[in-house]
Amino acid sequence: MSLLTIKNLHASVEGKEILRGIDLRVGRGEVHAIMGPNGAGKSTLGAVLTGRPGYEVTEGTVSFDGRDLLAMTPEERSWAGLFLSFQYPVEIPGVSITNFMKAAVNARRKAQGLEEMKAGDFLKLMKQKMAFVQMKGEFAKREVNVGFSGGEKKRNEIFQMAMLDPTLSILDETDSGLDVDALKIVAAGVNALRTPEKSVLIITHYQKLLEYIVPDVVHVLKEGRIVRTGGKELAEQIWREGFEGIV
């Protein structure tokens, strides 16, 4: 059974149809890339899968780990093992990374019927995952994304991904605004989290990130539909010929 099965997914924003019949299956342990020109619906797909308010599903089904994803709240989707690395991570003034992650980790434990994590264990986990994306100790005390550089914001997303240990990670334009060094840190982080059970969906405009996180399957999204599917060589072909050349 696939981890994620999307069937004939249609979705609208403010009455305008953006996704017009998406079919996609992501198996366990697989890395899929979704590429496409601006306005193709790439980010909308990430938003719909994570339940962002304002995105209305008008047709189709999504099953995640055998469950009806579309019937779940955003927080329930997170508890079920879904994670979205935001294209534009949100600043939350007044909330420290530590308090933010503590609330997130303990909410999931509560949903699973577990007790809150012991303070010492939590700090140990924080330290370990911070090292993983090369964040210094003071990072834990900073307000979530406030005053962060573009690279720091994206590393913070991958840090949160490592903390929450999701089954399916969706990376929405994680490479945008990153210099090569930050890109390498982010990619190494994602690669280190890969296991035979965990899957990744990379949403990207460019093939740059795909040189570092090599996909098993590449899809091309255009005008709200998947118009081509192939192996990693499809990304290289897009790089050479452009989206116009291949669809």
Added chain:
Amino acid sequence: MSRVFIVGSSELPQRVSVGRDEVLDWVFVVLPGVSASIPLVIDIDGPGAEVRLAGLYLCGSDEQVVFDIEVRHNVGDSHSSQFFNGIAGGHSRAAFHGRILVRPDAQRIKAFQENHNLLLSETARVETTPQLEIYADDVECSHGATTGFLNLDEQFYMRSRGIPEAEAKVLQMISFLSPVLARIADPAEQERLRAEVEAAVRAL
């Protein structure tokens, strides 16, 4: 002189004169269930004086809270600041009227005022009226006022990390009030009030 006034249980001053080199550092806390009118006139009568006023109000049902504050810089070389954040839900009414007066010969003044408000319902009302009356030239003065709802992008970001909607709202409200609580000088008192405010926010 640092003091915290719990409106509804502390006796509130209405008029005070601040003399040479004196520091007045007052924090007002209005918890849910308390309706009050808080008129306060502060005369700064000595150079080197510094007045720091801060406050938070938390109205969840049908409270009516009115701050009416006037800070008068009667002499030069003095500083004042006002920093008030409030949350209004239900059918409550909150008002913040803050006036800064700088007399003609009161030079080298710094005076600041900020008032930020969060509305939790369509039926709550907030009124904020900053007033500056400045008759001297050498004055650094500013004020800012905002009123808005809880930010939905922040909420979705937190929920996507597994923080339930209700808890996300609590975190937002606590972070909104936190800068006022940070003004409480005594660490033990600050800790105690943080816990009390958090409990009040959770019960809203």
